[in-house]
Amino acid sequence: MTVSIAITSGKGGVGKTNCAVNVALSLSKTGKKVVLFDTDFGMANAHILLGRNPEHNAAEFLHGDVQIDKILSDAPENLKFIAGGSGLLEMLNLDNQARYRMLQSLSDLEDQIDYLLVDTPAGASDSTLFFASACDIPVVVLVAEPTSFLDAYSLIKAAHIDKNIHNFSVLVNMADNSASAKRNFDKFFEICRxxxxxxxxxxxxxxxxxxxxxxxxxxxxIVSAQPSSPEARAFQAAAREIIKAPQNEQTGIRFFGS
Ligand SMILES: Nc1ncnc2c1ncn2[C@@H]1O[C@H](COP(=O)(O)OP(=O)(O)OP(=O)(O)O)[C@@H](O)[C@H]1O
Ligand SMILES: [Mg+2]
Incomplete structure (x- = not known):
């Protein structure tokens, strides 16, 4: 069964795309079939972090120019990814029908995917809530700043109230050390609870x-370039934890009909 994981955040610039790329590569390195899907259609940049210039992207699929298999590009460590396309104003306002078509077509590839990683734009926009709630595991990237806490809280509240999501995983980025990261998580959980x-x-x-x-x-x-660095190990540990996170089972539009 394919497990779908959204990497999301309330506040922008907290490191979602870099976390999505390195977590996807970490899972791919374990021999799993992994697809990274960049849904930040307005300013897609996962391909930049991956050092690739894909021939096709999600925008072309949505225009009906190419089939879904054509927009799956090769990345390091046997990872496959779908670039979002950028500078496409109309993509910013994708309607739910177009999002649904994308989700359906990816769901048809279930046999070829163990883990789908979805990189979303920041904030509680329709698109972020659509893709995050279509995944089994929404991961909220948090940094130790009051603005990040507040925006992450707003995103979780919107996903909970609008989409009935109960389980979230939280990855603390840009942390000083393990102890302070865990303290920040505990503090944030306390506020949410x-x-x-x-x-x-x-x-x-x-x-x-x-x-x-x-x-x-x-x-x-970093997971590919410096695999034994403490940073790469942190991403690998996070990847192992994320796939253990409790999954959501709400009804509604979901990847892989789960
Ligand atoms: N752990 C880290 N240590 C140092 N710098 C970091 C770390 N994570 C991210 N950054 C910095 O933050 C910047 C933004 O990262 P990234 O693009 O992944 O954020 P994002 O949340 O995807 O942003 P957006 O909301 O615009 O999509 C990076 O270019 C990098 O300079
Ligand atoms: Mg990003």
């Missing part, structure tokens, strides 16, 4: 790191 009937699963932490920043500039994801 006070007002919402949600369950948060701790997926671990990624350190604030110049090596990560440099890997992004070099377009060489």
């Amino acid at each position: 006070r007002f919402l009937d949600v369950n948060l699963h701790y997926a671990g932490m990624i350190p604030l790191s110049n090596a990560i920043r440099r890997s992004i500039v070099k377009r060489a994801p």
